[in-house]
Amino acid sequence: MTERKNIAIMGAGLVGSLLSLYLAKRGHKVDLYERRPDLRKTSVDGGRSINLALSDRGWRALKGIGIEEDVRKVAIPMYGRMMHDEQGNLTYQPYGKEGQAIYSVSRGGLNMALMNLSEPNPDITYHFGRQAMDVNLHSNEVQLRNIETGSVETVQPDLLFGADGAFSVVRGAMQKTERYDYQQSYLEYGYKELTIPATADGGWVIEKNALHIWPRGNYMMIALPNFDGSFTCTLFFPYEGERSFASIKSEEDLLAFFREVFPDAVPLMPDLAQEYFSHPVGSLVTIKCFPWSHKGKSLLIGDACHAVVPFYGQGMNAGFEDITVLDQMLDTFDGEDWEELFHRFERTRKPNADAIADLAVMNFIEMRDKVADPRFLLRKKIEARISEQYPGKWLTLYTMVTFSELPYSYALETGKVQDRIMKQVMKHIKSVDDYNKPEVQQLIERELLKKEKLS
Numbered sequence: 145m146t147e148r149k150n151i152a153i154m155g156a157g158l159v160g161s162l163l164s165l166y167l168a169k170r171g172h173k174v175d176l177y178e179r180r181p182d183l184r185k186t187s188v189d190g191g192r193s194i195n196l197a198l199s200d201r202g203w204r205a206l207k208g209i210g211i212e213e214d215v216r217k218v219a220i221p222m223y224g225r226m227m228h229d230e231q232g233n234l235t236y237q238p239y240g241k242e243g244q245a246i247y248s249v250s251r252g253g254l255n256m257a258l259m260n261l262s263e264p265n266p267d268i269t270y271h272f273g274r275q276a277m278d279v280n281l282h283s284n285e286v287q288l289r290n291i292e293t294g295s296v297e298t299v300q301p302d303l304l305f306g307a308d309g310a311f312s313v314v315r316g317a318m319q320k321t322e323r324y325d326y327q328q329s330y331l332e333y334g335y336k337e338l339t340i341p342a343t344a345d346g347g348w349v350i351e352k353n354a355l356h357i358w359p360r361g362n363y364m365m366i367a368l369p370n371f372d373g374s375f376t377c378t379l380f381f382p383y384e385g386e387r388s389f390a391s392i393k394s395e396e397d398l399l400a401f402f403r404e405v406f407p408d409a410v411p412l413m414p415d416l417a418q419e420y421f422s423h424p425v426g427s428l429v430t431i432k433c434f435p436w437s438h439k440g441k442s443l444l445i446g447d448a449c450h451a452v453v454p455f456y457g458q459g460m461n462a463g464f465e466d467i468t469v470l471d472q473m474l475d476t477f478d479g480e481d482w483e484e485l486f487h488r489f490e491r492t493r494k495p496n497a498d499a500i501a502d503l504a505v506m507n508f509i510e511m512r513d514k515v516a517d518p519r520f521l522l523r524k525k526i527e528a529r530i531s532e533q534y535p536g537k538w539l540t541l542y543t544m545v546t547f548s549e550l551p552y553s554y555a556l557e558t559g560k561v562q563d564r565i566m567k568q569v570m571k572h573i574k575s576v577d578d579y580n581k582p583e584v585q586q587l588i589e590r591e592l593l594k595k596e597k598l599s
């Protein structure tokens with residue numbers, strides 16, 4: 145056990161709340177400062193990103209504090225993608241092997257469950273309605289504004305964690321330090337959340353155990369199931385242009401557009417117009433920065449140091465994996481040199497954070513465009529056959545990212561090699577049966593041998 149520290153975490157979102165449990169388990173005293181009110185006492189603000197896809201990396205971190213089973217009870221498995229074309233016809237693509245799924249969970253529900261776990265723990269204290277305004281990295285002092293009274297207080301922890309999300313104030317302070325690398329890039333797309341309500345008896349009106357996609361080339365809508373029978377739909381749409389948020393000005397524009405491009409969804413969305421014109425458009429940003437720590441006294445974690453666009457469903461999972469990795473490093477930490485520990489953490493995580501950022505942008509193109517192409521779906525089937533035939537030698541990129549704990553950077557690199565092989569293989573493929581052709585089998589064997597030599 146290392147020396148007990150007074151730790152302050154800025155932000156009690158998903159990552160901050162989970163981190164507090166891991167740090168308290170090691171005997172530290174943890175205070176969390178969250179600018180929003182206590183979720184458990186206020187009605188949920190119809191806010192953004194109501195549900196999230198949780199996958200293996202996230203599950204592992206939840207397991208580490210013994211909450212996995214409880215969350216599973218309220219998580220809905222999605223075994224694959226269900227594509228809706230412009231006539232309302234459906235096609236299906238499984239995510240992995242039979243039984244493998246990503247899980248739709250409620251953001252608020254998960255955050256509250258994490259907060260509740262700390263309730264009996266005297267070492268964890270939540271301070272709601274406290275907004276970090278300014279951080280002095282040299283003295284480790286944070287100025288916090290009390291949202292209700294407007295008064296400002298200062299705290300000075302031994303260690304400061306910035307888990308305050310994509311627009312982190314703690315990172316803002318680091319950005320002002322010498323030779324700090326920072327990069328942000330916004331997509332020319334925004335997102336808007338809409339609802340498909342439950343049936344009168346609380347059932348699901350479309351397939352419950354799938355992630356639904358309406359791929360339309362340069363834009364798309366998706367839907368993830370909620371536990372109460374509803375679906376949260378997200379329209380990812382250009383800000384400007386002929387078909388864009390800017391071009392939909394009236395209810396008539398909206399309904400004409402939706403009836404043309406999402407005809408099977410419209411009858412399922414009774415509140416479409418009201419929701420469309422009252423819900424905000426969210427922006428989509430990738431943030432890369434380095435370093436993530438300052439002098440062994442402060443450390444960024446989660447979206448604060450690696451916000452990614454949501455298309456792989458990995459942002460929270462990556463943030464949870466940060467905690468798993470940090471916790472593993474704490475296993476062998478002698479409690480002396482926090483600066484070295486934080487350096488080791490940021491050096492280990494940075495290449496993986498960069499990789500998932502790039503993978504997430506790539507998955508947008510796959511989801512909005514490629515999944516509508518029968519050749520692409522055929523290619524996925526062929527790849528699944530290769531993976532079945534060579535289980536130890538070929539994991540699909542999606543499996544490496546979603547159903548494994550292999551580093552994201554390894555997944556990205558291996559995915560590129562496999563993509564090149566698949567392009568060659570597909571030259572010989574017109575149907576699934578062609579997989580058994582001798583020239584295809586020989587080509588795969590040859591390429592796998594080369595791949596092994598490379599790794």
Ligand SMILES: Cc1cc2nc3c(=O)[nH]c(=O)nc-3n(C[C@H](O)[C@H](O)[C@H](O)COP(=O)(O)OP(=O)(O)OC[C@H]3O[C@@H](n4cnc5c(N)ncnc54)[C@H](O)[C@@H]3O)c2cc1C
Nearest residue numbers: 155157158159179196197276309446447457458459460461
């Ligand atoms: C539309 C959308 C869909 C997504 N879907 C998925 C998905 O399916 N799967 C997935 O894994 N990830 C998904 N993500 C990403 C995921 O939401 C984030 O990666 C995750 O929420 C990051 O958690 P965090 O705790 O680091 O940050 P946050 O969840 O943003 O938490 C930060 C907390 O800090 C608080 N805060 C901010 N500033 C201050 C301040 N100055 N002082 C005090 N408190 C402050 C905030 O109120 C918030 O509670 C999605 C994101 C979006 C936008």
Ligand SMILES: NC(=O)C1=CN([C@@H]2O[C@H](COP(=O)(O)OP(=O)(O)OC[C@H]3O[C@@H](n4cnc5c(N)ncnc54)[C@H](OP(=O)(O)O)[C@@H]3O)[C@@H](O)[C@H]2O)C=CC1
Nearest residue numbers: 191192193309310311426427428429430447451452453454
């Ligand atoms: N990677 C991405 O593309 C995005 C990721 N996220 C992440 O999703 C999670 C949940 O998001 P949610 O809670 O709905 O967050 P919100 O979108 O509600 O944002 C929370 C606060 O961040 C500030 N903010 C929002 N958008 C911007 C912007 N474009 N530029 C500057 N500040 C902004 C606003 O603060 P104020 O009111 O003080 O201006 C806002 O109230 C968080 O992890 C967030 O980090 C959120 C949006 C995009």
Ligand SMILES: Nc1ccccc1C(=O)C[C@H](N)C(=O)O
Nearest residue numbers: 196197225355454455456457507
């Ligand atoms: N949760 C999300 C939120 C927004 C956009 C996509 C997702 C996904 O999870 C996509 C899924 N991983 C897929 O590849 O089909």
